[in-house]
Amino acid sequence: MSWLLALLVGLVLALLLTPIVEKIAPRIGALDRPALRHVHEKVTPTGGGLAIFAAFWLAVVVSGAFRHTPEIVGIFVGSVVLVAVCLADDIRKLHWAPRLASQIIVAIIVVHWGVQIEGITNPLALWGGGPYLALGRWSGPLTVFWIVFMINAINWIDGLDGLAAGVCAIAAATFTIMAISGGLGVVGVLGAAIAGACLGFLPYNFSPARIFMGDTGAMFLGYMLAYISISGPFKSTTVLAVLVPFLVMGVPIYDTLITGIKRIAQGKPVYNADRTHLHHRLLDRGLSVTQTVLIYYAITGVLCALALGLWWH
Numbered sequence: 001m002s003w004l005l006a007l008l009v010g011l012v013l014a015l016l017l018t019p020i021v022e023k024i025a026p027r028i029g030a031l032d033r034p035a036l037r038h039v040h041e042k043v044t045p046t047g048g049g050l051a052i053f054a055a056f057w058l059a060v061v062v063s064g065a066f067r068h069t070p071e072i073v074g075i076f077v078g079s080v081v082l083v084a085v086c087l088a089d090d091i092r093k094l095h096w097a098p099r100l101a102s103q104i105i106v107a108i109i110v111v112h113w114g115v116q117i118e119g120i121t122n123p124l125a126l127w128g129g130g131p132y133l134a135l136g137r138w139s140g141p142l143t144v145f146w147i148v149f150m151i152n153a154i155n156w157i158d159g160l161d162g163l164a165a166g167v168c169a170i171a172a173a174t175f176t177i178m179a180i181s182g183g184l185g186v187v188g189v190l191g192a193a194i195a196g197a198c199l200g201f202l203p204y205n206f207s208p209a210r211i212f213m214g215d216t217g218a219m220f221l222g223y224m225l226a227y228i229s230i231s232g233p234f235k236s237t238t239v240l241a242v243l244v245p246f247l248v249m250g251v252p253i254y255d256t257l258i259t260g261i262k263r264i265a266q267g268k269p270v271y272n273a274d275r276t277h278l279h280h281r282l283l284d285r286g287l288s289v290t291q292t293v294l295i296y297y298a299i300t301g302v303l304c305a306l307a308l309g310l311w312w313h
Contacts, residue, residue: 147230
């Protein structure tokens with residue numbers, strides 16, 4: 001039952017720590033001011049991801065998962081580096097280059113500690129060929145790409161009150177169910193701790209938000225979900241299991257790919273922030289912030305249900 005302990009501890013700690021971070025944020029300059037592409041209309045404390053980060057790792061320690069997974073030390077070191085850079089970005093608005101560099105560095109740290117996508121299931125195995133495709137020398141680079149991609153995917157959907165926290169809670173809960181049913185107890189504990197921390201943060205972040213998670217929270221959540229997906233569904237050799245993480249993370253993956261393609265087609269830098277995200281387009285159609293966020297939750301829930309169906313099948 002360690003996963004249940006991690007869920008409850010993460011939730012309670014996030015509930016307790018978020019108001020503290022909310023009071024500290026203005027004193028250190030972690031404030032998000034309204035801009036053309038932003039939806040909020042007032043200066044709001046940001047950097048709330050510190051509460052999620054602290055609640056998660058304390059929940060992991062309390063649950064005992066830290067001493068059962070050697071690679072988790074590398075995950076922790078990478079998360080500290082990433083959160084430190086992201087907090088600086090929430091305070092001073094760094095250029096995209098050092099942010100991307102930090103993402104690549106923490107991904108390499110994870111790979112160095114032995115976390116790699118060594119292979120993927122062959123979706124064409126039903127029509128011939130082996131059930132498993134070994135990646136060989138591409139294992140490390142593909143793992144780094146996946147981690148960096150997911151870090152940015154979660155960060156890019158963090159544009160509305162409660163959006164990223166809710167989507168990540170649903171995705172993490174789904175990975176937890178998969179991990180427990182597949183005998184991956186430690187991965188289940190990590191997923192439960194993420195879900196609990198997001199749920200504990202959500203009451204302060206749902207519209208109208210009292211505090212934003214900022215890059216500190218969004219990138220940390222993307223980082224952890226990328227690791228969990230590598231350690232869970234990607235390890236399976238079941239036909240079609242390769243689709244599982246893409247379904248669970250389908251909403252942020254879709255938004256990132258479509259937004260990136262549009263920016264490239266328009267000759268804009270990929271990191272050039274604008275209002276081309278799916279949630280912006282829904283708002284432009286007359287939906288409220290709450291309606292848009294609930295639509296995201298519903299789509300994520302449906303995709304996660306499909307992923308669970310594939311996983312159990």
